[in-house]
Amino acid sequence: MAKVRQDAWSHEDDLLLAETVLRHIREGSTQLNAFEEVGDQLNRTSAACGFRWNAEVRQSYEQAISIAKRQRKQKKRAMAAQEREVPNTNVLTSNSYQKDTEFAAEEFFSTMNEQKAHAEEKVEEINIDQVISYLKGLKKDLKLTEQKKHSLTSLEQEHKHLMEQNEQLKKNVKKLENQLENVQEDYQTFLQIMDRARKMVVFNDDEESNSPAFVMEKNGNLEQVAR
Numbered sequence: 001m002a003k004v005r006q007d008a009w010s011h012e013d014d015l016l017l018a019e020t021v022l023r024h025i026r027e028g029s030t031q032l033n034a035f036e037e038v039g040d041q042l043n044r045t046s047a048a049c050g051f052r053w054n055a056e057v058r059q060s061y062e063q064a065i066s067i068a069k070r071q072r073k074q075k076k077r078a079m080a081a082q083e084r085e086v087p088n089t090n091v092l093t094s095n096s097y098q099k100d101t102e103f104a105a106e107e108f109f110s111t112m113n114e115q116k117a118h119a120e121e122k123v124e125e126i127n128i129d130q131v132i133s134y135l136k137g138l139k140k141d142l143k144l145t146e147q148k149k150h151s152l153t154s155l156e157q158e159h160k161h162l163m164e165q166n167e168q169l170k171k172n173v174k175k176l177e178n179q180l181e182n183v184q185e186d187y188q189t190f191l192q193i194m195d196r197a198r199k200m201v202v203f204n205d206d207e208e209s210n211s212p213a214f215v216m217e218k219n220g221n222l223e224q225v226a227r
Contacts, residue, residue, distance in 0.1 A: 009052055009056070013042055014052070014056070014057050016038060016041065016042070017034075017038050017049060017052060017053055017057055018053075018057050018060075018061050018064075020034045020037055020038050021034040021035075021038075021053060021061075022061065022064055022065065022068045024037075025065065025068040025069060025072055026068045026071045026072055026075070027072070027075075028072050028075065028076065031050070031053070032046065032050070034049075035047075035049040035050045035053065036049075
């Protein structure tokens with residue numbers, strides 16, 4: 001009968017899982033064997049135990065795992081030293097090599113299962129709602145980018161138009177300055193003409209007022225007449 005459990009993990013379950021995994025590591029076994037052992041005791045699948053270990057429990061036992069691995073290496077060195085002391089070393093070395101090869105293969109598959117569990121966990125975390133939310137956000141950002149691009153284009157066109165107007169105004173101001181200068185010159189010339197005309201009129205009036213008036217008498221003599 002297949003193992004199916006839907007209830008949550010208790011603190012005791014996590015503790016049992018951690019102790020079993022650490023024991024298997026110290027003894028040179030694989031984590032997969034530890035998951036199967038815990039699964040049998042808790043009526044859970046080995047995959048569920050592996051997922052629980054990698055997702056929740058492992059982070060709290062990193063230091064203990066390092067210690068267990070060192071103990072495993074020490075144990076392997078001690079066993080290797082004992083095997084070298086026993087006769088028929090060729091057979092023992094062959095058996096040791098076979099065990100090491102089997103252990104390496106088990107470690108490899110255990111690592112692959114852990115990576116697979118992590119990948120499955122990540123896949124489960126990315127649901128369809130998150131994908132839709134992400135796409136909506138991406139669409140919103142794209143729309144804002146297009147609006148900013150359009151606004152920037154409008155501002156550039158407006159700036160270009162204002163620059164053209166500014167250049168035209170500068171030309172008009174220069175033209176008006178030239179016209180003003182000409183008007184001022186004409187005005188000065190006009191004032192000089194008016195001044196000369198005024199002086200000429202005054203001079204003529206003075207000559208007319210100072211010139212004597214004469215009348216002819218009956219006998220043909222001229223007689224000055226007082227004004």
